[in-house]
Amino acid sequence: MAIVYGDFMYYVKLKQPIVDREELEHLYSELPCVGVTALVQIFHQVEYKLIDCLHDGSRTDLGSFHNSESDERSCKFVIGDSTDFFTAVHGLSENLSSLGVDGTVFRNIVNAIIDYGRHRRKHVANRGRKVLPLHVSIKKEQRVYLHYGRYLMHMATIRESTAQRTDYGMVPASVPALGKLLKRVRMDEGESENPSRRTTTTESDDEKGLKQNYCCTLCLGDFGSSAISMPCSHLFHGGCIFRWLSMSHYCPACGYQVPTSDQNQHHV
Structure with a gap:
């Protein structure tokens, strides 16, 4: 049975979790006071969408399944210090790469995390904060085509028929x-x-x-x-x-x- 991994889509959710502010800042009291340090936890999960290719070229959606456990990484960067922007990009990119996130979407996800951190830093509830926790949930929806040989054979037949129709009227x-x-x-x-x-x-x-x-x-x-x-x-x-x-x-x-x-x- 021919199995082919097709197109994919990424879904990203960003949030600031509710934690004890004093306890968190006590744990990270050694951090330099040059800005707000974002503590980022990244959760990554892959969901597979099964699609069966039928004899006549049509497709049937067989449903989805995902990994039982999600991978997790953590990193930190300083929000508001322009000199640390590239450090933040490098650290986030390394973590996304280790999670298996496709390189074509790195920049969009990294920019979204940094922009979200800057936005939350300005929120009235976060004034005076030294540490800002952020949770990033990334889900990759991957299409998986079963019996893909049927689809290729059908498409080849259609192309041949189209060419014959053009050539022979x-x-x-x-x-x-x-x-x-x-x-x-x-x-x-x-x-x-x-x-x-x-x-x-x-x-x-x-x-x-x-x-x-x-x-x-x-x-x-x-x-x-x-x-x-x-x-x-x-x-x-x-x-x-x-x-x-x-x-x-x-x-x-x-x-x-x-x-x-x-x-x-x-x-x-």
């Missing part, structure tokens, strides 16, 4: 014609039915022979319990062949031509 098949010509074939019971109405027919020897191949040639995925049969008796997943015929009126296996809308209008 292919047009979409007629939707009314598809309702009459395509049949649903039960792979386990040997029955076929029109997708729009349920009618049981006796399958031919050719259809029985095709059932020996349980693979859709468009996505290379197994059929399962049913498939769609073209008039030429080639079988495909319903989603695969309908998507194909929405761009090309040729059977992708043998080139059989399904009527187009233009042909239907010509015969009227």
Whole structure:
């Protein structure tokens, strides 16, 4: 099963926790009085969003799960002393890097922490403070694609179909014609039915022979319990062949031509 890690999103929450001010400043009484020292605790957690890639190119959200424990780092920097700005950036960046935060978002998160510290320092409740505690919660939402090979195969087929349509003047098949010509074939019971109405027919020897191949040639995925049969008796997943015929009126296996809308209008 092909598993691919896709795009991701970061969510950052900043807050000043409620702590005993006198006790905190007593613990850090050795800090120099050149400004307000921000004591920063950074909590980092990764949440994985599982997405299953189906045979027909669509996707299904399977839900999310996250690590049972979050990683944690702590650092401090002085707020208000411009000479320590680069020290703050360096210290925060080192901690974010050790937590596995993507380098492309370092600057935004670091600037957000420093700006938040400056904002809280000016708050009336923090006047006269020597130490300012800050909590930073970072959640990374990572998309994880299951059976990604199906998606790549489907996209390759769509690109090929689009190129053929451009080069050879292919047009979409007629939707009314598809309702009459395509049949649903039960792979386990040997029955076929029109997708729009349920009618049981006796399958031919050719259809029985095709059932020996349980693979859709468009996505290379197994059929399962049913498939769609073209008039030429080639079988495909319903989603695969309908998507194909929405761009090309040729059977992708043998080139059989399904009527187009233009042909239907010509015969009227």
